[in-house]
Amino acid sequence: MSLTLLDEIIGQEKAIAFLKRIIANDRIASAYLFAGIRGTGKTTTALAFALSLNCRNPIDGDGCNKCSSCKKIIDGNHPDLIIIEPDEDKKVIRIDQIREINRHLAFSPALGGYRIIILDPAEKMTDEAANAFLKTLEEPPPRNTFILNVRDPGELFPTIVSRCQKVPFKALPSEDIVSWLIRKENMDEEKAKILARLSEGSLGKTITLAKDDLLVDRANWVDMLNSVIHGSSDMLLDLAQKFSEFGKKAATNKKLKDDRIALMLGIWKSWYRDMLLIKLGGTVDLIFNSDLVNLCKKASTSYTVDGLIRSLAVIARAEHDLMTNKNLLFLLERSLLGLKRATDL
Template sequence: MSFRDIKGQDWALGILRENISKNCVFPSYLFVGPDGVGKSEVAKNFAKTVNCLDAAKDFGQFEPCDRCASCNKINLRIHPDVFFVEPKGLSLSITIDQIRAVIAKANLKPYEGKKKVFILDKAHSMNNEASNAFLKTLEEPPKDTVFILMSRSKEALLSTVVSRCYVIRFFTAPLETVENIIMEKFGTERDQARILSNFSCGRIGEAIKMNEEKFIERKNRIIDSLLNTGKGLLKELEAYSDKEELKMDLEFLVSFFRDIFLYKAIKNEKNLFHIDRIAEIKSRCGRFTLEGLDYMIKRIIVLRSYIDRNVNPKIVVDVLTNEVRRFMLAEALSS
């Protein structure tokens, strides 16, 4: 993959290509945008471009060849001058020890590349101690060294860190663009591609990840258990592998109730998330009140927020399952 293969980030790519072509590469960049929009791929391809052995010969100075020894090593993450720094440990943070290692390596000359490149994923996970240790190096970066910090927002980082970086914003892509990319890349049917596009909220990388993880199959298992008056829902929700997966499972429930609410209110299929379950959505419109749907949606959102507050996920699942089953049972009795 090279710059030309990255979709939906023309603005960011234009800036970086111009920097490279004019030999005006900044020592520190901050890539800001939601997860799954392509920040990591752009950072990796930037590292490939500034170190590519054939870029000037084949494409000018703004596109990696993606076939030379340098590009191949970066793709495999084994290049001696390109470093990928990621959060680790139970706290999922970038530690001061990691930053000290970055500083030590940055002060060495490139081993075989043109530039040393350090790519820090989720830079906002640095604690204050790590961030402060990094400030001096960001302020006076070693020669032929580039730091690329990636974060969901500038506000999540110390202002002193942000002020030392050239900020490039990344944006979500139009849903139709994501839909078309999924169809072209995987041969996915349009309805399935649209579901992935909707749930990814325009994040191309996230949509691709969802497709590879059989996202729609899991979504439909959750909805099937919900429609069976909540029977089996506890078992499905307890099968999560991490907190993010559980939060997405709860999003399936929120979005399904939201679809019923929306269709009941305006009788329009256009903006529904679960377009593969339209028959069930329509059939339940008469069984729920708007007030009841509104309550259930808000209740699930509140319970989902507890997961980020370190409430035991099992407690959240137990409470949610009982409330959903009572709600669905009341529907069955009243219909």
């Protein structure tokens, strides 16, 4: 087993160059804000950074993946690497998790290197937790470094943001994802291109898409969408019920379940986007679902341009509600009804 090194992170040249520079100059700040959409490598980079800072025999600013410190990080039992994640139940980072950090900070890093504390994602802190964390952040003892992973810094208290050095992570260019899929997953180029477009610059999403047989799921989801649009309201409510349960079956873990729904919403978004593109006379090479272009053309005849724009707004709202932890069944019912209404010509 080994961890991905800083030099192996794809598509984030600026962020990596910055981190390698501060490592080389030994100018490590007490807090960094890794900001960018999910799946752009923030968590992987945070771990690679922790590896490098604690490695006994670093090579060109990267960890060696072999020494006792690297091994402990790989095995998840390094005493100075603390990863704070939302609890599975409520999906938030609680104040007692922050208090736990403070207990660690009372002691120097156990193995003499840097203590790295990763909040992943930091925007999941409750207000109470964030207030407590702000105090922690005011004067951390030396050789303690926080990494706050965040989708959008606007979701954190500005007082927290202002105490961190910002490291932006950008959405990955489609070509980078295509070449990664071909290289790492032995995928043929046509399929890789479709997945790369659907993953919207998120390598994490690409990996999920490549793992599940996304193209099969996509066909089912697009089918379901068509039956929603053309079926009765009763049928639609039944479907919402079924979707909310299919999420449950996919995983007992709430995060995985939400991921699955997010994936479906993402596919639907790409589908509406393609229909809109077709309506507006866009060229075929811009279509995300390029292998289904005829089906998409046919489906688009049920809509006006306005209806498609309204549908995209319905999905955007559903995506937002999903992230802010709204009731899944209610969210699906409202979204499906909204999508059905959008076909009224």
